Amino acid sequence: MEEISIANHWDKAYLNSSEDQLGWFENDFSPSFRLINQCNLDSNDAVLLVGSGSSRLPDELLSNGLSELWVSEISEVALQEVKTRLGERINYRLGDILSSETLEGVPSVKLWFDRAVMHFFMEEKEQTSYFQNLKEKVRLGSYVIFAEFHLSGADKCSGLSVFRYDEKIYQERLGEEFILLDSFIHSYFMPSGQERPYIYALFQRKDS
Ligand SMILES: C[S@@+](CC[C@H](N)C(=O)[O-])C[C@H]1O[C@@H](n2cnc3c(N)ncnc32)[C@H](O)[C@@H]1O
Numbered sequence: 001m002e003e004i005s006i007a008n009h010w011d012k013a014y015l016n017s018s019e020d021q022l023g024w025f026e027n028d029f030s031p032s033f034r035l036i037n038q039c040n041l042d043s044n045d046a047v048l049l050v051g052s053g054s055s056r057l058p059d060e061l062l063s064n065g066l067s068e069l070w071v072s073e074i075s076e077v078a079l080q081e082v083k084t085r086l087g088e089r090i091n092y093r094l095g096d097i098l099s100s101e102t103l104e105g106v107p108s109v110k111l112w113f114d115r116a117v118m119h120f121f122m123e124e125k126e127q128t129s130y131f132q133n134l135k136e137k138v139r140l141g142s143y144v145i146f147a148e149f150h151l152s153g154a155d156k157c158s159g160l161s162v163f164r165y166d167e168k169i170y171q172e173r174l175g176e177e178f179i180l181l182d183s184f185i186h187s188y189f190m191p192s193g194q195e196r197p198y199i200y201a202l203f204q205r206k207d208s
Helices: 001-016 030-039 057-063 075-087 125-139 166-174
Strands: 047-050 067-071 093-094 109-115 137-150 179-188 195-207
Touching: 001 075, 030 057, 030 109, 030 137, 030 195, 047 057, 047 075, 057 067, 057 075, 067 075, 075 093, 109 125, 125 137, 125 166, 166 179, 166 195
Parallel strands: 047 067, 047 109, 067 093, 109 137
Antiparallel strands: 137 195, 179 195
């Protein structure tokens, strides 16, 4: 899909559904915080939430004292929802996460966080761009959290095909310069009641 039609797809998803009916809506952030809490973040450490949609995770991170938050989104509709809630308390980037231009001006981050975004990148070249962009922003000693559909799960999300993961595939993509610190499968239940197993994992980039 072209960038414009991807953006349209997601804009429609956010326009056509209330926040709590989205197939990825969550109000229990404990699986994420199990991993975030292991990063020992200082209040002014930069954190980037890629493809964060209308998620309330940035609100939770602000409540937990983090102040250097960046969210990136391809959907202007989703980004506007978050802007309406949080205004100038956080930083925003509109655009495709596969384009390095989207992240221009974003500092190196202590934590790169991705829930249910990377799994939409089916093509090898998309995955290559994604990991290039990630490695440019994640400093030595910094952290990456992924939460994508697990190998045992569904092969579509929001009507789009997904590339499913386990912690070994994450590791292969990141390379040996990243160390796996923790991983677990979390069964998420959609508002429709359907079960979606996600594979959560925390990696740290080696210091040298
Ligand atoms: C399934 S939703 C997950 C949203 C959020 N991460 C969460 O956990 O609630 C996928 C999100 O990724 C965004 N997205 C999809 N492709 C993207 C891309 N190429 N660049 C940036 N964001 C993208 C969509 O707009 C959507 O908000």
